Amino acid sequence: MTILERIEEKKEEFVGLRRRIHEYPELSMQEIETTKLVREYLDHLRIENYPNGNQTGAVAILKGAKPGPVIGLRADMDALKLTENTNLPFASKNAGVCHACGHDLHTAVLLGTACLLKDYQPELCGTVKFLFQPAEEGYGGAKSMIANGALENPCLNYTLACHTWPEMPAGTIGVRKGAMLGASDSFKITVKGKGGHAAHPHKGIDPVVVAAHIITEIQTIVSRRVAPVDPVVITVGHLTAGTVSNIIPGEAVMEGTVRTQNPETRIQVSEYLKQLAVGTAYAMGAEAEVEYDFGYPPTMNDPKVIDWISEAVTEILGPERLLQVPVSSMGSEDFSFYLEKVPGALFRIGTYDETPESKWALHNPAIIFNEQAILTGIAGMVSSVFKISGSDMNVLKG
Numbered sequence: 001m002t003i004l005e006r007i008e009e010k011k012e013e014f015v016g017l018r019r020r021i022h023e024y025p026e027l028s029m030q031e032i033e034t035t036k037l038v039r040e041y042l043d044h045l046r047i048e049n050y051p052n053g054n055q056t057g058a059v060a061i062l063k064g065a066k067p068g069p070v071i072g073l074r075a076d077m078d079a080l081k082l083t084e085n086t087n088l089p090f091a092s093k094n095a096g097v098c099h100a101c102g103h104d105l106h107t108a109v110l111l112g113t114a115c116l117l118k119d120y121q122p123e124l125c126g127t128v129k130f131l132f133q134p135a136e137e138g139y140g141g142a143k144s145m146i147a148n149g150a151l152e153n154p155c156l157n158y159t160l161a162c163h164t165w166p167e168m169p170a171g172t173i174g175v176r177k178g179a180m181l182g183a184s185d186s187f188k189i190t191v192k193g194k195g196g197h198a199a200h201p202h203k204g205i206d207p208v209v210v211a212a213h214i215i216t217e218i219q220t221i222v223s224r225r226v227a228p229v230d231p232v233v234i235t236v237g238h239l240t241a242g243t244v245s246n247i248i249p250g251e252a253v254m255e256g257t258v259r260t261q262n263p264e265t266r267i268q269v270s271e272y273l274k275q276l277a278v279g280t281a282y283a284m285g286a287e288a289e290v291e292y293d294f295g296y297p298p299t300m301n302d303p304k305v306i307d308w309i310s311e312a313v314t315e316i317l318g319p320e321r322l323l324q325v326p327v328s329s330m331g332s333e334d335f336s337f338y339l340e341k342v343p344g345a346l347f348r349i350g351t352y353d354e355t356p357e358s359k360w361a362l363h364n365p366a367i368i369f370n371e372q373a374i375l376t377g378i379a380g381m382v383s384s385v386f387k388i389s390g391s392d393m394n395v396l397k398g
């Protein structure tokens with residue numbers, strides 16, 4: 001039997017896992033039932049597994065019969081604070097929480113991958129470490145996995161993850177060398193002026209006008225300080241000052257996000273932003289305090305690992321199902337923390353079909369992912385593990 005026939009044979013089981021996770025979504029660091037389901041299924045497969053050290057998350061280890069590298073496969077498990085709007089028979093039963101980023105599919109892909117690799121254990125070279133991670137959505141899940149030793153015992157040589165992508169058709173896999181997603185950093189600027197009567201601005205220092213200048217100035221970082229081919233986004237998403245129309249307030253506060261893809265540009269932009277805020281405020285007689293928080297680094301795919309994934313997908317799924325992702329996303333992903341330490345890659349699994357619902361953006365509560373993506377994801381993951389570990393690809397061809 002070929003790998004695709006084996007996956008087809010277990011299709012209902014894998015889709016069923018996804019639907020159960022989808023029906024009971026859980027927020028970051030609260031993935032208790034999801035972790036339970038994952039560990040029960042791993043027990044059923046007779047794959048050694050243990051908690052991640054957190055209340056949620058799990059790690060499993062499968063040793064191949066032959067020597068080879070250690071490959072870490074990561075799936076995120078958390079859902080979003082959103083009310084699902086799909087009318088699916090297995091729609092969320094947890095009020096105000098839903099899987100609109102496809103992490104339910106990622107978890108099902110990794111469980112399906114574990115199931116198949118268990119079958120292939122006698123032919124498998126090396127060791128596979130399955131990382132079921134909590135809290136990808138901004139709550140430090142990757143960091144806590146790494147702090148709890150996810151990259152050690154045994155030490156990972158390579159690491160892989162996948163993510164749903166509603167801009168590619170279901171059944172395809174998307175790859176890209178280098179930056180796949182951006183870095184996501186945030187800042188807060190507090191402008192301190194001097195409050196007073198709105199009719200006598202010369203007796204105070206108006207922080208609202210200073211803040212307005214700073215907001216305009218920092219956009220020139222993108223247009224004038226960074227190369228046009230090097231993508232940067234600076235957005236001020238929150239701005240507050242004052243209470244009523246006839247008082248000049250004492251301070252204005254703005255908060256924003258910075259997205260970059262180049263690690264050096266990331267540092268430069270943080271410095272330009274501080275200089276511009278402090279300098280502009282000084283020039284206008286005010287003061288600016290800048291708090292800058294480095295969040296997720298850019299997700300950088302290792303070129304060699306992308307070559308291996310591309311070869312594996314071409315051999316097993318066919319060249320027409322391998323797509324090149326033309327531009328990286330300015331979104332971000334905490335898998336980047338693993339990639340800072342271990343060479344690896346995140347590939348996309350296409351999820352759209354002929355329905356408009358499948359083409360909504362990620363994080364839209366009405367999005368419906370085509371479940372073919374789960375099966376393609378499993379085929380992509382298993383074949384990539386075979387290729388990277390030097391296992392015999394003919395085994396997958398039946």
Ligand code: NI
Nearest residue numbers: 101103136163
């Ligand atoms: Ni996501």
